[in-house]
Amino acid sequence: MVKECLEGKEQAWHLLVNNFSRRIFNLAYQFCGCYEEAEDLTQEIFMKIYTSLPKYDSSKNLTAWILTVAKNHLIDSYRKTKKEKSQREDFWQHLQAGIEPGPEAEMITAQTRELIWKGLGQLPPEIRLAIILKEIHGKSYEEVAEIMNIPVGTAKSRINRGKIQLARLLNQEVSQR
Amino acid sequence: MKCAQINKLLPVYLENELSWQEKMEVEAHLKTCARCAADLDNFKKISLLLSSMPQLEINPSLQARLYSIPTQIKLQPSRKLGLLDFFLKPSAQPALAAAVILLLFLSFFTLHPDGRYLGYSLKGKINFSLGQLEKTIAKVEGFPGYWPLVRRSIAHSLKNIVQGPS
Ligand SMILES: [Zn+2]
Numbered sequence: 001m002v003k004e005c006l007e008g009k010e011q012a013w014h015l016l017v018n019n020f021s022r023r024i025f026n027l028a029y030q031f032c033g034c035y036e037e038a039e040d041l042t043q044e045i046f047m048k049i050y051t052s053l054p055k056y057d058s059s060k061n062l063t064a065w066i067l068t069v070a071k072n073h074l075i076d077s078y079r080k081t082k083k084e085k086s087q088r089e090d091f092w093q094h095l096q097a098g099i100e101p102g103p104e105a106e107m108i109t110a111q112t113r114e115l116i117w118k119g120l121g122q123l124p125p126e127i128r129l130a131i132i133l134k135e136i137h138g139k140s141y142e143e144v145a146e147i148m149n150i151p152v153g154t155a156k157s158r159i160n161r162g163k164i165q166l167a168r169l170l171n172q173e174v175s176q177r
Numbered sequence: 178m179k180c181a182q183i184n185k186l187l188p189v190y191l192e193n194e195l196s197w198q199e200k201m202e203v204e205a206h207l208k209t210c211a212r213c214a215a216d217l218d219n220f221k222k223i224s225l226l227l228s229s230m231p232q233l234e235i236n237p238s239l240q241a242r243l244y245s246i247p248t249q250i251k252l253q254p255s256r257k258l259g260l261l262d263f264f265l266k267p268s269a270q271p272a273l274a275a276a277v278i279l280l281l282f283l284s285f286f287t288l289h290p291d292g293r294y295l296g297y298s299l300k301g302k303i304n305f306s307l308g309q310l311e312k313t314i315a316k317v318e319g320f321p322g323y324w325p326l327v328r329r330s331i332a333h334s335l336k337n338i339v340q341g342p343s
Contacts (some may be wrong), residue, residue: 005247008247010247013244013246013247014244017240017243017244021235021239021240021243022232022234022235023232025233025235025239026232026233029233030230039236039239042235042239042243043239043242043243043246046243046246047246047250050246050247050250051250091230094233095231095233112222112226113226113230116223116226116227117230131227132227135223135224135227135228136227136228136230138228156189156194159188160185160188160189163188163220163223163224164184164185164188166223167184167187167216167219167220167223170219170222170223171216171219
């Protein structure tokens with residue numbers, strides 16, 4: 001696919017976009033918490049992917065490589081803009097109506113979901129991204145480490161620290177009730 | 178172990194990544210401490226919430242923009258090939274105007290029957306005009322190192338016009 005993209009085959013690029021656009025957009029949205037900004041970030045990430053394709057080493061995992069490009073761009077743009085922590089939009093406003101709540105979803109109030117969503121924005125960017133990759137995107141510690149270019153132990157401790165911080169938020173919420 | 182220490186181990190415990198000894202300690206503590214047991218529930222809740230977070234659909238207009246990235250990038254060639262870009266810049270217009278006037282001026286003399294004879298006295302003026310042109314172009318922002326090349330080729334053409342092909 002990458003080779004064909006480099007040869008200028010339009011179909012190959014479309015295939016790559018189809019494969020990764022939704023994933024990258026959601027990753028960007030979960031990271032920055034703003035729908036429009038996530039759209040811009042997604043476009044910028046795909047520009048970077050396209051221009052970096054000649055540097056892609058075909059012996060490596062394409063998904064991990066693409067997610068690394070995304071991670072670098074997300075962290076860099078966070079550092080440049082230094083967004084306020086409280087700017088995250090309500091997650092649910094962008095969900096299409098009619099999504100069936102699963103059995104677990106019924107047990108957990110929408111309020112708690114929203115609390116976790118907003119809580120993500122209070123985590124330092126590296127911890128936030130590691131949590132998103134591990135917990136939302138279902139990556140293993142090893143995959144998170146590869147994508148973020150850090151040792152596995154560091155990935156583990158980041159993810160655990162992030163969870164402890166989110167749990168603290170839940171505790172505060174409970175004690176306020 | 179104290180609650181704070183147990184708390185730090187809880188996410189690792191849920192991932193089943195604790196040593197056998199730590200695992201035993203955590204489990205013993207959870208049986209006697211309601212607060213840590215509640216914390217464990219919170220960690221479970223967080224993992225569940227995050228893993229069940231719905232994925233949003235991508236906006237079709239964004240998808241279309243992503244498809245067109247190769248065309249967009251082809252339409253804006255890199256600076257190395259950007260000579261044409263330079264001539265299309267509004268700020269390049271004075272330089273272009275100067276060049277056109279210079280060439281008109283030259284053609285007037287060179288097409289004149291006596292042009293060949295006027296040629297030599299013109300050479301000084303041409304060099305002066307070239308200098309002026311160069312200064313104007315140098316003011317245009319973002320013009321990279323092509324000028325020496327352009328200048329050489331213009332000078333060569335002018336020499337041909339004035340002195341006849343060498
Ligand atoms: Zn305890």
